[in-house]
Amino acid sequence: MTTTWEPALSVRQVLTLERVLAGEPEVVAGAGQLDRLVRWVHVAEAADVGVMLSGGEMVLTTGVLLAGDESAQAEYIRSLHRAEAAAVVLGLGRAFPAAPEVMRRAAERCGLPMVVLHRPFPFAELTEEVQSRLVRRKFAAVSLSESVRTALTGLITAGAPLQRLLDEVAQHSACPVVVTNLAHRVLATAGERPAVDDVLRDWERISRQAGGSEGDGWIRAELGGRGERWGQIVLCGHRGDTATGRLLADRAAEALVLHRMLGGNSACTWEEQSAQSLLTDLVSGVVPARQLLPRARAAGLPVNRRTFVPLVVRDGDPAQLDRVLRMLGLPGIVAELADSATAVLLSLARDQDATVLAANFATRLRSEAPGTIVAAADPRAGWDDVPAGLREARHVAEAVADALDLPAVVRLRDVHLRGLVRLLRDDPHVQSFAERELDGLLGDPQEDLLAVLRTYLATGRNKSRTAQLHHVSRPALYRRLEAIQARLGVDLDDFEQAASVHIALLAHDAQQG
Template identity: 25%
Template sequence: MGTTVGWLLDQPSLSLRCRGGVAGLDREIDCALTSELVDAAQWLSGGELLLTTGMRLPPDTAGRTDYLRSLADVGIAGLGFGTGLGYDTVPADLVEIADALGLPLLEVPRPIPFSAIARMLLDRLAEERYAQFTRATRSQPAMTRAIITGGVPALVAELSAALDRSVAFIDSDGKVVSTTSRASADAGAERDRAALRHVRALIAHGPMSTTGVTITAEHTITVQRINAGVGVVGYLAVIGTDPLGDVHRVLVGHAASLVTLQHAEAGNVAVDRAALQTEIFGLALHGTMSPSAAVLLGRAADTAGLVRVVVYEFRSSAVAVNAVETIGAELAARWRPVFVLQRDREVVVLVRGDDDVAVVRGLAGGSRMRAGLGPVTDLAGLVSSAGQARQAARSATDGEVVDLETTGSVLAIDAVQDGLRGLHDVRLRPLIAVRESGGADLVATLRGYLEANGHWETAASTVGVHRHTLRHRISRIEVLLGVDLADARTRAELLLILLSGDRPPA
């Protein structure tokens, strides 16, 4: 709350009276000083209660106006005017000037020594400081529990509540991992977003230019750079209207230490956590999700509580195993919870609802794959998102990431998927039988030919055979399936069936 001029006036033992500047009674006092100097303002820094007997008060109104204006400009909390010595009452023109400036003008009666005011303020400030440290000792364990149970987002929320300021955690690339705004209106929220843009611009300029305090017209932004053995791992940004106090800085330092410790999490703890998250994710994909599991899975959601499922397909299960490690490392580098599940050649990943194709490609770290991105959903639609992601992956070409929602593909339509389901193995059974008996992979041959729009050179290169071999295989396929691939409708139907079925990547 702070120690205000109004609080001081409410202390009956001091018998203080407010003679002017009532509009400024909510000004906070950080100390009390005594001075009879007319130019005292040049020795002050703001927040002081200045006590004077008016011994050198200018004799004219113009001089008194300059005197009070200089004190108001430097930002003192108020002026205590002692009566009963040089002046029996507070001069009337001084009262008018104080009212005009909104600067509290207090009358200090003769029996009250200035030292009594200073002592009361010191006691009050000491009580406040003790209360702040007490709150800090309670906040620190709460912050520790938060990062253990909810990771960085929970820590950010706890720190924001303890400081009563907006807080954000930004990764080393300048991407916002988590943010909690204390702004109470749209305008305040926009100011917070502007402050975050400012911090991200500093990060883009270079890590060494980031840590410290930046004061703008609307914000005071405190940024704590967080380092680990590998270098900078992120930044804590605290956004408020005034600089942090000593206790607040202690809490920010504690939060930074917790983030550093989490980044350096012991190997066996990380392995156990990954195994638990994989199991929870696997159960959720089978439609089993307890309330506690929903809380954990919710850590992967964006600020709106939405997620998406990605399905990657790799050339072999061995490649998929390596990809799990790569994807997990990429998620961890982005300060994301790792929900990754491997099924043979397939790797299923839970990402944020606002993630796009570029993020999906980046998580794979350059590995050869094809992938599908499911629709944005809440946790209740997790299974459906996974199904559509798998459908999208089946429709992708080598190295492609398909988002059926943004491409507008008919394969994103449930009725189309239902109609195609099961046709793959039935319609293409003769070709699958040849492959299973050790013969040529006519399924892959047909797909390559159709995706090349019947262009022999392109299709032969994709399938990896000579064009004469390709012509021979296509003729064999036409006989086995009883179709004419010169017919456009036949080609379209077969391609849809191919895209709907399981198959190894090209």
């Protein structure tokens, strides 16, 4: 990717220079065009100066060759306009003691800024001042470009994630940075959180309308390669000059394309990372849900007047879950959490049956992947309740990881005692209780009596079912149960003693993950 960045000062900036102010400048025409960029300063008295220009010059003249010829004066201004000069500065003196009306009117019609200097002023001083500033800006631009490129390349070489690169870009640009796909869906952001949230709050509208003008500080650079576009990076509200913003955006785009190529990433992967970041923040509760709402909306999740269904799937493939959502036409986002758990947040219309649609999703998923467990919290009518719902669904998924005969969608009411024990698993008293109750079986490598005990209690002390599941005869099972009772010193036919052992076993399993 090549950069056409050139350093420049605006006409307005030139007129505020101390040396220029000494000449008492007055803008007599084209006052609405003072933000034009000055690429160079050119001193010329020739009437046909326009043919010598290449665009962007501020032309300084005394007009000595134009005095007395109004047609030449008008043509002089028109030639500067055709050459796309930035402005014309006329030093008043013997040739023109006041601003010539013909030149003023012509400049106003062309929209060319025309400035007169009321005090004698050495043009060489203005030229020296502006040229030196432009040269310094050019070297500063080269330095900035290399600094940004070096920093980003170093991060890529070190294997830094996408977010770290964007944080670096945001630090250099001092404004929110947003990466989107071609549908304007936000894939990643960086910058000060309040400023980013302000940008995302109405992203769909401003990204397509107000965000289209670089004059508003919205600088875009396309992401892609080999003739294929797959996204863009946007500097939102960059307060520096446009040229610097373009440089930063171009350098950032180069780095992101390189990051994708070297890391084997794709735009889809970035979308997954965006969903994972959002759902992880929701589950953790570290960031208030209200602050995450702009990110959810910008990521394409419908949030207005919706019913949210928090789901957590154990042993499910995120890509498969996402495919099932699309197949069923269910709006939602999917993100992999820890411990083989994947969060799914459905966003349904208020008139849709959340229970039925969640069951349809679970049934379709389990038909493709029979070993998955789909846990759900009750539907949430408000966004602020979503974090608690996701945590509840995760708790349910953990509590039923090894339970038998589960419904298609498992809810809190289905986990009973197992769920309570899971919540209390880190309590030292519970840990001590489990160790004490199961001491005779723990750490025994000879026989898998603990597994038999687990099945026996999970089936409601059904000996036939336990024998069947362990592929042993009933007499063999009886011998194992007798060994278990002897080691634990309990009578499993006694309900209270069996319940105590069952609770201890649930706590042990919860502690072991």
